[in-house]
Amino acid sequence: xxxxxxxxxxxxxxxxxxxxxxxxxxxxxxxxxxxxxxxxxxxxxxxxxxxxxxxxxxxxxxxxxxxxxxxxxxxxxxxxxxxxxxxxxxxxxxxxxxxxxxxxxxxxxxxxxxxxxxxxxxxxxxxxxxxxxxxxxxxxxxxxxxxxxxxxxxxxxxxxxxxxxxxxxxxxxxxxxxxxxxxxxxxxxxxxxxxxxxxxxxxxxxxxxxxxxxxxxxxxxxxxxxxxxxxxxxxxxxxxxxxxxxxxxxxxxxxxxxxxxxxxxxxxxxxxxxxxxxxxxxxxxxxxxxxxxxxxxxxxxxxxxxxxxxxxxxxxxxxxxxxxxxxxxxxxxxxxxxxxxxxxxxxxxxxxxxxxxxxxxxxxxxxxxxxxxxxxxxx
Amino acid sequence: xxxxxxxxxxxxxxxxxxxxxxxxxxxxxxxxxxxxxxxxxxxxxxxxxxxxxxxxxxxxxxxxxxxxxxxxxxxxxxxxxxxxxxxxxxxxxxxxxxxxxxxxxxxxxxxxxxxxxxxxxxxxxxxxxxxxxxxxxxxxxxxxxxxxxxxxxxxxxxxxxxxxxxxxxxxxxxxxxxxxxxxxxxxxxxxxxxxxxxxxxxxxxxxxxxxxxxxxxxxxxxxxxxxxxxxxxxxxxxxxxxxxxxxxxxxxxxxxxxxxxxxxxxxxxxxxxxxxxxxxxxxxxxxxxxxxxxxxxxxxxxxxxxxxxxxxxxxxxxxxxxx
Numbered sequence: 225x226x227x228x229x230x231x232x233x234x235x236x237x238x239x240x241x242x243x244x245x246x247x248x249x250x251x252x253x254x255x256x257x258x259x260x261x262x263x264x265x266x267x268x269x270x271x272x273x274x275x276x277x278x279x280x281x282x283x284x285x286x287x288x289x290x291x292x293x294x295x296x297x298x299x300x301x302x303x304x305x306x307x308x309x310x311x312x313x314x315x316x317x318x319x320x321x322x323x324x325x326x327x328x329x330x331x332x333x334x335x336x337x338x339x340x341x342x343x344x345x346x347x348x349x350x351x352x353x354x355x356x357x358x359x360x361x362x363x364x365x366x367x368x369x370x371x372x373x374x375x376x377x378x379x380x381x382x383x384x385x386x387x388x389x390x391x392x393x394x395x396x397x398x399x400x401x402x403x404x405x406x407x408x409x410x411x412x413x414x415x416x417x418x419x420x421x422x423x424x425x426x427x428x429x430x431x432x433x434x435x436x437x438x439x440x441x442x443x444x445x446x447x448x449x450x451x452x453x454x455x456x457x458x459x460x461x462x463x464x465x466x467x468x469x470x471x472x473x474x475x476x477x478x479x480x481x482x483x484x485x486x487x488x489x490x491x492x493x494x495x496x497x498x499x500x501x502x503x504x505x506x507x508x509x510x511x512x513x514x515x516x517x518x519x520x521x522x523x524x525x526x527x528x529x530x531x532x533x534x535x536x537x538x539x540x541x542x543x544x545x546x547x548x549x550x551x552x553x554x555x556x557x558x559x560x561x562x563x564x565x566x567x568x569x570x571x572x573x574x575x576x577x578x579x580x581x582x583x584x585x586x587x588x589x590x591x592x593x594x595x596x597x598x599x600x601x602x603x
Numbered sequence: 604x605x606x607x608x609x610x611x612x613x614x615x616x617x618x619x620x621x622x623x624x625x626x627x628x629x630x631x632x633x634x635x636x637x638x639x640x641x642x643x644x645x646x647x648x649x650x651x652x653x654x655x656x657x658x659x660x661x662x663x664x665x666x667x668x669x670x671x672x673x674x675x676x677x678x679x680x681x682x683x684x685x686x687x688x689x690x691x692x693x694x695x696x697x698x699x700x701x702x703x704x705x706x707x708x709x710x711x712x713x714x715x716x717x718x719x720x721x722x723x724x725x726x727x728x729x730x731x732x733x734x735x736x737x738x739x740x741x742x743x744x745x746x747x748x749x750x751x752x753x754x755x756x757x758x759x760x761x762x763x764x765x766x767x768x769x770x771x772x773x774x775x776x777x778x779x780x781x782x783x784x785x786x787x788x789x790x791x792x793x794x795x796x797x798x799x800x801x802x803x804x805x806x807x808x809x810x811x812x813x814x815x816x817x818x819x820x821x822x823x824x825x826x827x828x829x830x831x832x833x834x835x836x837x838x839x840x841x842x843x844x845x846x847x848x849x850x851x852x853x854x855x856x857x858x859x860x861x862x863x864x865x866x867x868x869x870x871x872x873x874x875x876x877x878x879x880x881x882x883x884x885x886x887x888x889x890x891x892x893x894x895x896x897x898x899x900x901x902x903x904x905x906x907x908x909x910x911x912x913x914x915x916x917x918x919x920x921x922x923x924x925x926x
Binding site for chain 2: 353356358368370373375376377379380381385388394411413417571573574576578579580
């Protein structure tokens with residue numbers, strides 16, 4: 225590896241091993257037929273496949289609930305992951321518990337794998353607070369809104385793990401649009417040079433709000449970008465949970481073994497609007513959406529499990545019921561959730577207490593008292 | 604023992620790294636070269652390439668990875684090579700380094716120190732002489748300090764590294780070679796306390812960083828005119844020691860703020876606002892500002908016309924006293 229680094233930039237490294245395969249890795253057909261590939265073993269037992277399916281169903285149901293909550297005025301905005309359940313759930317599934325996930329703002333599926341209460345994330349979209357889960361407890365960083373910026377946090381964290389001889393890996397999620405930003409570029413540059421155990425997981429959902437991939441890049445594929453950083457570029461059918469799992473697993477374990485970072489492009493499709501504020505009818509057709517629906521990740525795994533008699537009606541019903549319960553719990557936590565104490569705004573800005581902020585806090589406290597008096601007087 | 608500001612900061616980094624193996628120093632050319640100003644000289648050979656390392660030439664990358672390292676549990680000390688090259692890192696500094704603790708409701712702690720050599724007066728080419736401190740001071744979540752003496756260089760860098768909050772250390776690069784006769788390690792009052800560097804009775808000169816020396820020179824020259832200037836070194840720009848400013852103005856009745864940064868919305872505006880809020884009836888004259896102009900930083904051969912100096916300060920002293 226040291227040899228590789230010394231030869232980097234000299235033109236002596238063989239670049240072909242870094243190139244993505246001609247076709248994305250694909251193991252599961254829409255009808256559920258599995259094509260095994262010795263280069264990409266899945267290695268999940270039947271129980272794990274059912275768990276994967278269950279988690280995707282829960283993700284879709286909670287995602288739908290969040291959209292409903294937004295429609296009812298309970299969330300200011302929401303960015304749905306409909307159609308991207310396999311890309312998120314199956315990739316997060318490929319990690320060890322100690323590995324860290326650095327999400328963008330659309331990673332509900334990955335959060336559910338990490339047992340983050342979705343309601344804690346939805347507070348960001350409701351506006352009650354900016355986050356409400358403990359990243360250390362779940363090894364799941366805060367949702368990151370500025371596009372691609374979290375790639376550097378994942379890289380720095382992975383550098384720290386490497387310095388510490390701690391065998392953990394970080395995975396950072398960003399999108400096709402994110403690959404145009406500067407920070408993922410700098411992150412992959414750093415990760416390559418530092419041999420940081422980080423996997424850059426690009427969900428290519430075809431659109432950055434309204435801008436299609438063709439207007440985002442002139443690269444042959446997004447996975448080809450990896451070669452510029454000395455990273456291998458992998459490509460998988462992101463609506464194929466088994467291919468996504470196998471490819472991610474391989475990249476993660478390769479990083480854990482000290483062979484450095486990698487870039488994965490998972491081809492998927494954003495079935496919903498960019499966010500609930502968006503109107504996709506202005507930039508894509510019904511026909512396109514109908515075609516994309518045929519590649520649905522959940523239907524695909526369901527077909528596979530059904531074909532193999534691993535999923536009966538009762539189990540399916542149980543999954544649906546559980547998903548409905550989880551959605552209801554999110555609804556209960558979010559619906560009309562009160563905002564917090566306005567004085568808390570001052571509590572977390574600094575560790576060290578500051579006199580100027582304490583004075584401003586007192587100003588707000590006095591304002592609140594006056595308002596209360598005014599309200600009392602009116603009543 | 605004669606110590607320059609650069610040597611004092613170098614010693615602060617050395618001592619902090621020796622005391623705590625979670626302290627990492629990184630940036631562009633800080634390793635083998637020892638930094639373009641030699642402030643990190645010898646750190647890599649003493650502590651190894653894992654604790655003091657050169658990064659790729661990418662400022663956002665430096666701050667962004669510092670954030671990741673801090674979340675992991677390290678105490679990163681990141682160097683921005685020059686003031687004018689901090690802007691690629693603006694988003695990481697403003698949207699994440701400053702805000703992650705608040706965003707996480709206090710769960711994340713980011714003990715990151717960002718060192719930025721800043722200011723003019725060294726005849727440098729464009730982008731190497733800027734004073735961007737107002738950007739950081741305006742950003743909630745950042746602490747911003749600027750040493751004006753070698754002993755403060757040592758003490759403030761130690762304090763910044765020890766702090767659990769992100770701290771920007773604005774290092775006055777034209778004073779890197781300024782000497783003091785001190786024994787390191789030195790201790791100093793905490794950075795949030797402004798210090799009276801010279802007592803006076805007629806006008807308070809509020810200054811920081813590179814302008815501390817200039818203000819002291821002005822006070823010396825003013826004596827010949829029979830004017831007694833009090834020189835107040837702010838030291839910390841955020842938080843700002845309002846109490847010390849007000850106490851001094853209450854004694855003198857007059858204040859002039861001096862900084863290299865352009866005038867509009869510079870620190871002087873904030874000082875003036877605080878003084879008139881807290882000491883209105885003590886004022887004998889409006890608060891005046893000896894600053895750079897609201898133009899881009901000038902080419903090197905013209906910087907002498909642009910930078911505040913002893914004459915500009917004394918002109919304002921005269922104006923202040925004429926009220």
